[in-house]
Amino acid sequence: MINPMELIDRTIMVTGASSGIGRETAILLSQLGARLILIGRNAEQLNKTLASLEGTAHHVYTFDLSNIDEIPRWMKEVTSASGPLHGLVHSAGLQFTRPLRIMSSENIEELMRVNVTAAIFLAKAFRQKGVSADSGSIVYLSSVMGLVGQSGQSAYSASKGALVTLTKSLALELSRENIRVNCVAPAMVTTEMSGKMLELLTPEQVLQIEAMHPLGLGRPRDVANAIAFLLADTGRWITGTTLVLDGGYTAH
Amino acid sequence: MTQQEFLRELEEVLEADAESIKGDETLADLGSWDSLAVMSFIAMVDENYGVTLAASKLASAKNVEDLIALLGDKISNT
Ligand SMILES: NC(=O)c1ccc[n+]([C@@H]2O[C@H](COP(=O)([O-])OP(=O)(O)OC[C@H]3O[C@@H](n4cnc5c(N)ncnc54)[C@H](OP(=O)(O)O)[C@@H]3O)[C@@H](O)[C@H]2O)c1
Numbered sequence: 484m485i486n487p488m489e490l491i492d493r494t495i496m497v498t499g500a501s502s503g504i505g506r507e508t509a510i511l512l513s514q515l516g517a518r519l520i521l522i523g524r525n526a527e528q529l530n531k532t533l534a535s536l537e538g539t540a541h542h543v544y545t546f547d548l549s550n551i552d553e554i555p556r557w558m559k560e561v562t563s564a565s566g567p568l569h570g571l572v573h574s575a576g577l578q579f580t581r582p583l584r585i586m587s588s589e590n591i592e593e594l595m596r597v598n599v600t601a602a603i604f605l606a607k608a609f610r611q612k613g614v615s616a617d618s619g620s621i622v623y624l625s626s627v628m629g630l631v632g633q634s635g636q637s638a639y640s641a642s643k644g645a646l647v648t649l650t651k652s653l654a655l656e657l658s659r660e661n662i663r664v665n666c667v668a669p670a671m672v673t674t675e676m677s678g679k680m681l682e683l684l685t686p687e688q689v690l691q692i693e694a695m696h697p698l699g700l701g702r703p704r705d706v707a708n709a710i711a712f713l714l715a716d717t718g719r720w721i722t723g724t725t726l727v728l729d730g731g732y733t734a735h
Numbered sequence: 736m737t738q739q740e741f742l743r744e745l746e747e748v749l750e751a752d753a754e755s756i757k758g759d760e761t762l763a764d765l766g767s768w769d770s771l772a773v774m775s776f777i778a779m780v781d782e783n784y785g786v787t788l789a790a791s792k793l794a795s796a797k798n799v800e801d802l803i804a805l806l807g808d809k810i811s812n813t
Contacts, residue, residue, distance in 0.1 A: 579778065580774055580777075580778060581774075581775075581778045582771045582774050582775045582778075584747065584748065584750055584771075584775055585747065585748060585775045585778055585779050634771065634774075635771070635774045679787075682787060682789060683777050683787070683788070683789060683790055684789075684790045684791075685789075685790040685791045685794055686791060688790060
């Protein structure tokens with residue numbers, strides 16, 4: 484038997500590992516043999532993830548990714564303790580529903596900071612000498628909202644659309660450094676983020692959203708599997724790609 | 736927040752003229768109480784009052800007073 488997605492002896496950093504997709508991704512990657520570095524702001528929730536990981540030698544660091552300029556130095560410090568990274572998953576992100584009439588520039592800036600600016604700076608930090616191993620793989624979390632629109636989602640979809648083309652440019656810029664860059668674009672996955680969004684809707688609206696997913700809503704493991712595929716050797720020849728995971732959402 | 740402040744915020748959500756909402760209107764009277772207004776109202780209440788309002792709760796609101804009631808003691812009477 485072979486496991487083409489095994490990640491033994493790889494060290495992978497996951498941001499947003501305290502919740503939802505990031506947590507589930509960390510768990511799966513550990514089951515595939517990886518050593519994890521879990522990042523988020525909430526230490527209690529990060530430790531909960533840590534307790535669910537397989538294997539040992541994992542690390543937890545609390546860090547607020549909105550401190551953009553500190554990211555490179557911070558990542559250097561982290562990896563001087565853990566050893567160089569083979570992979571990075573940026574699952575930390577913010578979402579809000581906000582029509583233009585009540586949109587403020589602060590709302591937009593806060594969202595862009597974590598979803599986009601931090602994504603760029605994480606790549607800047609990752610490529611530093613000694614921070615990544617001789618080959619590396621970065622995976623961003625875009626969304627179907629980055630590919631198609633929905634009213635009330637302009638800022639969020641702008642941030643997620645930005646990741647699709649950021650992925651392409653970085654794939655070209657970093658190929659000579661042996662770093663692959665890809666992203667996944669999920670439709671609605673049951674997590675805290677989507678739960679908070681669904682809570683605000685009427686039962687009819689929820690049914691309507693469900694109906695837009697021919698295969699039903701996704702589970703965090705559905706996204707984690709695709710991320711593992713891109714990180715592992717199965718992704719060796721893949722860079723600059725957005726892998727859509729949407730139960731048929733964008734097939735309409 | 737006071738009731739007057741709430742009415743000014745509601746005008747913004749509904750894109751109604753300033754000082755045009757008095758508080759005794761039905762939502763049907765206001766005309767612009769559509770899906771984007773509901774979405775905006777939910778986001779406004781979340782940000783300004785820290786209250787998470789389910790759309791199903793809002794669906795039963797018939798007039799401006801019902802909206803005020805949804806926020807309970809977050810809005811003072813003055
Ligand atoms: N759920 C969906 O339906 C869905 C669909 C498509 C795309 N996505 C994308 O997938 C990613 C993960 O979503 P999710 O559903 O798992 O969200 P979630 O459950 O809300 O988790 C978001 C994570 O982001 C972290 N985070 C937020 N701000 C941060 C900051 N300033 N510094 C460090 N960490 C921060 C949070 O950690 P702390 O609270 O510990 O800081 C948390 O772990 C997001 O980028 C989202 O846009 C989600």
